[in-house]
Amino acid sequence: MTSVTGYETGKFGTISTYFQIDDSWKLRTGKGVSVAIIDSGIDENHPDLQGKVLESVEARNENKRVLFVPSETGDSAGHGTACAGIITKIAPDAKFHSIRVLGAGGLGDGQSFLAGLEYAIKNRYRLINLSLGTTKPQFFSPLHDLLDRAYQAGCIVVAAANNLPQPSFPSVFSSSLISVSKSEETDPIHFGFRFGEVIELTAPGVNVRTAWLGGGYKSLTGNSFACPHIVGIIALLLETYPNLTPFQVKSALYAIAEENLRTAVDSE
Amino acid sequence: MFNRQKFPPISKKNFYLFDSYGFLGKNLCMSETGEDNLEKKLRNLIETIDVANALTEPLTASIINLLKITAFEMNSEEASVLIREGDHGDLRFLSAIGKVAEQLINLHVPAGKGIAGFVFSSGQPMAVADAGEEETFYAEVDRQTGYSTQTILATPLRHNGEVIGVLEYVNRIGEPPYEAFTPIEMDKAALFAEAVASLINAYEAAKLFRELGEKMINGATDAKFDEVREWLKGLRSAPEHKEMLDLAILIREIGSRGEAEREMCREVLEAVVRFSDSKSETSFLSY
Numbered sequence: 429m430t431s432v433t434g435y436e437t438g439k440f441g442t443i444s445t446y447f448q449i450d451d452s453w454k455l456r457t458g459k460g461v462s463v464a465i466i467d468s469g470i471d472e473n474h475p476d477l478q479g480k481v482l483e484s485v486e487a488r489n490e491n492k493r494v495l496f497v498p499s500e501t502g503d504s505a506g507h508g509t510a511c512a513g514i515i516t517k518i519a520p521d522a523k524f525h526s527i528r529v530l531g532a533g534g535l536g537d538g539q540s541f542l543a544g545l546e547y548a549i550k551n552r553y554r555l556i557n558l559s560l561g562t563t564k565p566q567f568f569s570p571l572h573d574l575l576d577r578a579y580q581a582g583c584i585v586v587a588a589a590n591n592l593p594q595p596s597f598p599s600v601f602s603s604s605l606i607s608v609s610k611s612e613e614t615d616p617i618h619f620g621f622r623f624g625e626v627i628e629l630t631a632p633g634v635n636v637r638t639a640w641l642g643g644g645y646k647s648l649t650g651n652s653f654a655c656p657h658i659v660g661i662i663a664l665l666l667e668t669y670p671n672l673t674p675f676q677v678k679s680a681l682y683a684i685a686e687e688n689l690r691t692a693v694d695s696e
Numbered sequence: 697m698f699n700r701q702k703f704p705p706i707s708k709k710n711f712y713l714f715d716s717y718g719f720l721g722k723n724l725c726m727s728e729t730g731e732d733n734l735e736k737k738l739r740n741l742i743e744t745i746d747v748a749n750a751l752t753e754p755l756t757a758s759i760i761n762l763l764k765i766t767a768f769e770m771n772s773e774e775a776s777v778l779i780r781e782g783d784h785g786d787l788r789f790l791s792a793i794g795k796v797a798e799q800l801i802n803l804h805v806p807a808g809k810g811i812a813g814f815v816f817s818s819g820q821p822m823a824v825a826d827a828g829e830e831e832t833f834y835a836e837v838d839r840q841t842g843y844s845t846q847t848i849l850a851t852p853l854r855h856n857g858e859v860i861g862v863l864e865y866v867n868r869i870g871e872p873p874y875e876a877f878t879p880i881e882m883d884k885a886a887l888f889a890e891a892v893a894s895l896i897n898a899y900e901a902a903k904l905f906r907e908l909g910e911k912m913i914n915g916a917t918d919a920k921f922d923e924v925r926e927w928l929k930g931l932r933s934a935p936e937h938k939e940m941l942d943l944a945i946l947i948r949e950i951g952s953r954g955e956a957e958r959e960m961c962r963e964v965l966e967a968v969v970r971f972s973d974s975k976s977e978t979s980f981l982s983y
Contacts, residue, residue: 468814492974505814507822530817531785531808560818564857590820610879635825635876647825647876649849652818 449669449680454617458519458663460670464553465515465656466544466560467508469499469528476513476639477524485547486528487540494543496527504531506641510648511559511656513639518616518660519667525553530560538567542574545585549578554666557659558587558605559652561596571597575604584662584674588655589627600626606662606678610634610654618692619658621685629681631657755899759791762895766888767793770849770881772865776800777853778812779861779896785817787862790896794866796841803837810837811850812862819859821851821886825876827866849877851885853893856963861896863889898955901962 462482472481486499503509503526512524529544541560548556556578562571575598578585585605590596599607610633611620620630633654640646661684662677672680759777767775774794778787785807792800808817811824827848838845845866853861865885868874877885950961 468808468818504808505810505817507814507818507820531813560820562819562857563854588820596819612879634879646827648822649825649876649879649882650820650822652820652822 449665449683453664453668456519456664456667458515458522458660459667460521461519461555461663461666462523462525462553463512463515463659463663464525464527464548464551464556465508465511466527466529466541466548466556466558467503467511468505468530469501469503469508470512470524470526471503471506471509471639471641471643472526473502474509474513474639474641474643476516477509480512480516480523481526482523484526484528487543489540494540496543496547499526499528501528503528503641506646507559507652510638510640510646510653511557511659513645514636514653514656515557515660515663517638518657519663521667522660522663525551538562538564542567542570545571545574545578549574549581549583552581552583554582554584555659555662556583556585557656558585558598559655561588561590561599563590563596568597572601572604574598575601579604579674582673584666584672584677586655586659586662588651590651595626604674606658606674606681608633608651608655608658610649610651616657616660618688619661619681619685620688621682623682628678629658629685630654631661633657752899752902755895755902756791759892759895759899760793762888762892763791763793766885766892767865769884769888770865770877771868773869774843774866776864776866777861777892777896778805778816778864779853779900780816780859785813787812787816790861790899796843799841800837803840811848812864815850815852816859816862819852819854821849821882823847823849823877823882844872846872847874847876849882849885851882851889853889853896855893855897860893860900863892897959897962901951901958 469486470477470481470484472478472484484499484502485496486501488495488497507530508526508528512526515522515524525548527544527547529540541562545556545558575585585598587599587605587607589599589607589609598605601607606629607627608629608631609627611630612634613619613630613632616632619632622628622630631654633651634649635647636649636653636657637645637647638653658681661681665677665680666672669676669680763775763777767773774792774796776792776794776797777790779790780786781788781804787805789800789803789805792798805812807813811822811827814820815822825847827845837843847867849865851863852859853863863885865877865881947961947965950957
């Protein structure tokens, strides 16, 4: 049993969000949970992902507005497929919404990235994987607004840090999303939480073997691949506790990571 | 080539810089103080070409040197720099070291394709331990170059927050199988990328001058000087070309004043192009 304590501010003021979670979530499969992946698309013909992609849209730039239309191009880069592959290993019954903002129709700039996130929030997708980021200062403010909207709408956004000397957005918006960087840990359950750091969570992200284009697999390294590990864990939590708020999810992750740490210390 | 009557709409592609307008000749004709002044301006513009070459060649050499030094630090012999080409996320190999360096130069990478395409469009660095196992973009590049990409690390090149290219390290020193690039090497590469990006940025600024110069050389070489003069005379009635000539000379002068001035000049010019692109599909310069 893991206790989760925290505080949440709502229209009635700040309230305690003490609750307890048992370990049953570790036995879940992500059933009934869907994940929006804002990325390069998903290869839905990959053996690991067949029948799991509920929706596949891609950004189109029409009259200087970004629209989302059904995608028939899949994934030309492999990255979105890799992220979905990681999630499906942890939560095999989770389904996907593929929101392609990279490499489609000449897009891939910050504008389509913003539009993809807005699309996911408007559709109130509960769990959003964002293994992307931007360091362009002009996107700081609009992304901040969008992430606040996501938080208020109950969308749980998980973003990858950029692994570069500069801060990237939105991963540095600690309050409104869950940000992740890579560790050399291999067990997805044994993620870490660095309380007080800008990028709070660490998860496996080194030589991660996952789905790739053409039905194959690759061993990949990067924060991009740590992010979906945490998304997979949250999918298990949401199956067990469907009404968790973003704040509670973060509190739960913190409590589980603390438990992981205690267990590791005890076993030494 | 000198009888073009309309300017194409301004875009990044034809921004470099007025060259597609037959710029040199058209503007030379606008001298209001006679042939002497005309030739003085011609000399000025030829100096522009010299400045341009003097700017780009050392930069290209510096990029190669930096690749060699950093590749050694990364325990790799193969490294390359890809830079953006156009406005749609395409890339092309600008510099490379290693066994197939010459074959890579100018090779085009379509938007979003392969690891480099992804890293460029997403801004996220990544390493792949087994890049060449399946039918991927790298398999295609390998077929073209005869090389075997096995392990790769790609990191974005950024300037002022904007991704301007990709830095790649491929394989290891020695014989395969090659070890995957490590997280520590990924951090190192991100630092190297900062230095490379500064050079790329300077290179691109210099390229503005160089391309102008090359076009001018080609224009002058293709036509006899007398023909150029005839052509110039025929265009005396277009006063807007004088303004463009003055602008080019001004840019050359700014370019000679220092790195900070060149950087500022480049940013201002790019902002003007962006403004123009966003204002209208039809350039206000069309006539």
